[in-house]
Amino acid sequence: MIPIALAELRMLVRNRLVLFCAVLIPLAFGAFLILNDTGTGGAGAIATLQITIMIAMGVYVSGTTTLAARRQTLMLKRMRSGAISDGAILTGLVVPLVVVSVIQIALVLSILSFTAGAPANAVLLIIAVLLTEVMFVGFALATAGVTNSPEHAQVTTLPLFFATIAIAFWVMTTGTAELTWVKRLLPGGGIAELIGAAWNGGASVDLLALLLPSVVWVIAAMYFARTMFKWEPRA
Amino acid sequence: MTRTQQNTVPDAAGAATAGTIVEVTDLAYNYGAHGEFAAVKGLNLQVRRGELYALLGTNGAGKTTTLETIEGHRSPTSGTVTVFGATPTDRRSIRPRIGIMLQETGYAADLTAIETLQLVGAISGRNDDAERVLAKINLSDKRDTRVSQLSGGQRRRLDFGSAIWGTPELLFLDEPTTGLDPMARDSLWDVVAQLRQAGTTIILTTHYLEEAEKYADRIGLMHNGILAREGTLDELVDGHPSRISFVAPANAALPLPAEVNATGRSVVETTQLQQDLTALLLWAQAGGHTLEHLTATSSSLDDVFRTLTHTDTL
Numbered sequence: 236m237i238p239i240a241l242a243e244l245r246m247l248v249r250n251r252l253v254l255f256c257a258v259l260i261p262l263a264f265g266a267f268l269i270l271n272d273t274g275t276g277g278a279g280a281i282a283t284l285q286i287t288i289m290i291a292m293g294v295y296v297s298g299t300t301t302l303a304a305r306r307q308t309l310m311l312k313r314m315r316s317g318a319i320s321d322g323a324i325l326t327g328l329v330v331p332l333v334v335v336s337v338i339q340i341a342l343v344l345s346i347l348s349f350t351a352g353a354p355a356n357a358v359l360l361i362i363a364v365l366l367t368e369v370m371f372v373g374f375a376l377a378t379a380g381v382t383n384s385p386e387h388a389q390v391t392t393l394p395l396f397f398a399t400i401a402i403a404f405w406v407m408t409t410g411t412a413e414l415t416w417v418k419r420l421l422p423g424g425g426i427a428e429l430i431g432a433a434w435n436g437g438a439s440v441d442l443l444a445l446l447l448p449s450v451v452w453v454i455a456a457m458y459f460a461r462t463m464f465k466w467e468p469r470a
Numbered sequence: 471m472t473r474t475q476q477n478t479v480p481d482a483a484g485a486a487t488a489g490t491i492v493e494v495t496d497l498a499y500n501y502g503a504h505g506e507f508a509a510v511k512g513l514n515l516q517v518r519r520g521e522l523y524a525l526l527g528t529n530g531a532g533k534t535t536t537l538e539t540i541e542g543h544r545s546p547t548s549g550t551v552t553v554f555g556a557t558p559t560d561r562r563s564i565r566p567r568i569g570i571m572l573q574e575t576g577y578a579a580d581l582t583a584i585e586t587l588q589l590v591g592a593i594s595g596r597n598d599d600a601e602r603v604l605a606k607i608n609l610s611d612k613r614d615t616r617v618s619q620l621s622g623g624q625r626r627r628l629d630f631g632s633a634i635w636g637t638p639e640l641l642f643l644d645e646p647t648t649g650l651d652p653m654a655r656d657s658l659w660d661v662v663a664q665l666r667q668a669g670t671t672i673i674l675t676t677h678y679l680e681e682a683e684k685y686a687d688r689i690g691l692m693h694n695g696i697l698a699r700e701g702t703l704d705e706l707v708d709g710h711p712s713r714i715s716f717v718a719p720a721n722a723a724l725p726l727p728a729e730v731n732a733t734g735r736s737v738v739e740t741t742q743l744q745q746d747l748t749a750l751l752l753w754a755q756a757g758g759h760t761l762e763h764l765t766a767t768s769s770s771l772d773d774v775f776r777t778l779t780h781t782d783t784l
Binding site: 239242245305308309312 | 566570578
């Protein structure tokens with residue numbers, strides 16, 4: 236896994252377009268949200284949107300694009316000619332994107348903490364970020380299965396990308412007092428509420444009610460990944 | 471070419487025949503959502519340790535599907551495949567012992583030649599030195615060149631380097647010389663010869679029949695998903711006529727039965743080439759005849775191949 240991850244990191248740095256999309260744009264969005272804070276939803280809302288957008292762009296879109304590119308060039312098949320498992324190959328391919336994403340989020344949330352105060356429950360926040368990362372990795376693998384090329388990824392990632400961001404925005408701006416379980420069960424809804432609760436704290440929160448939908452969507456994403464991902468162009 | 475039989479190094483339980491490292495029994499592979507297209511139908515073959523086995527066939531005959539099933543890229547629809555006595559899909563135990571040169575290159579454009587070899591080597595399960603392999607494939611001067619800037623032939627050599635990394639016990643070469651110029655081709659075969667001396671077993675597919683004729687110990691001919699013929703070169707061409715071709719002198723009664731082809735040349739098919747050629751030359755000398763554009767061609771793999779595809783023989 237490690238040689239693949241190091242090679243991917245090397246390629247990430249060498250490909251200016253991928254570097255721009257995976258690193259700079261998510262950071263720019265994160266900064267934009269901080270600079271344009273209108274007060275709606277508080278710091279928790281900003282953190283939710285930052286995390287959702289940055290992972291959706293940096294992991295989901297970039298991951299789908301990368302996996303489609305590796306399949307199209309038959310590099311996935313080439314790697315499957317070696318002695319390592321499919322899991323190790325895929326982990327090596329996505330780990331650099333996740334690591335970059337986590338560093339970006341840590342940076343942006345650190346700045347947010349400085350400007351708006353630290354999160355109420357940092358441990359829960361970390362869990363929420365990790366669940367979001369894993370969920371979007373699963374979505375990236377699944378979407379890559381229906382994506383023919385890196386160019387095609389610009390289209391295939393749009394529905395889920397906008398849906399998850401819209402759901403996160405809806406949850407953070409309207410709260411979960413009404414339509415609670417509808418919002419929680421939508422993809423990204425439960426996680427958005429979890430992030431908000433981790434940052435804002437406040438009244439006692441039913442952690443199980445927050446974690447369960449998030450975990451369900453992580454499992455669902457991995458199930459879709461397993462059934463939809465393709466290793467070869469004509470598989 | 472002498473085929474060397476070596477004693478079997480104990481493999482996973484199940485290596486059926488001493489010296490056999492690849493065993494394919496009733497292999498079938500179907501494509502399509504409902505398995506409607508049968509690419510391979512009931513194929514049986516064995517590859518012995520130390521030999522070079524060439525798997526030839528027409529386009530779409532099922533060669534690459536067969537090869538990829540033996541490599542472990544695919545699981546058979548039915549039948550069994552064992553490599554070193556184990557299932558080839560058991561990557562961890564089998565892949566460190568085998569090198570694979572795929573039919574098509576699959577590398578990242580932004581990695582350099584040496585980085586590519588190092589990556590492939592790191593996941594191969596074998597140890598080697600990237601500089602040594604680069605020198606073997608004559609790409610030392612392209613060490614720091616990105617794959618995107620290599621020519622097609624250079625990428626193919628990089629493919630070969632990836633496959634021979636760590637000197638595998640079993641080497642799969644799927645159309646290895648496609649895209650290579652003659653010198654690069656010769657260089658590749660020199661390396662293959664060195665690997666054979668080191669004991670590597672090789673399974674080759676190629677469209678260049680002369681390569682199979684020159685290097686293979688045994689040849690299998692696939693057609694329509696089955697192994698139609700198999701054997702040494704001599705066994706395969708045995709019984710196929712040789713040809714004597716010439717422009718016959720006008721109004722002369724030939725001593726041998728001949729057919730005139732579309733270009734006006736007389737063609738004698740014979741299984742006794744030397745005898746009949748001698749008879750023809752003596753006849754020409756005695757009668758003062760000139761046999762223009764005279765050629766004598768022994769039966770070849772090309773003849774066997776063409777007969778197979780034209781008659782659709784099973």
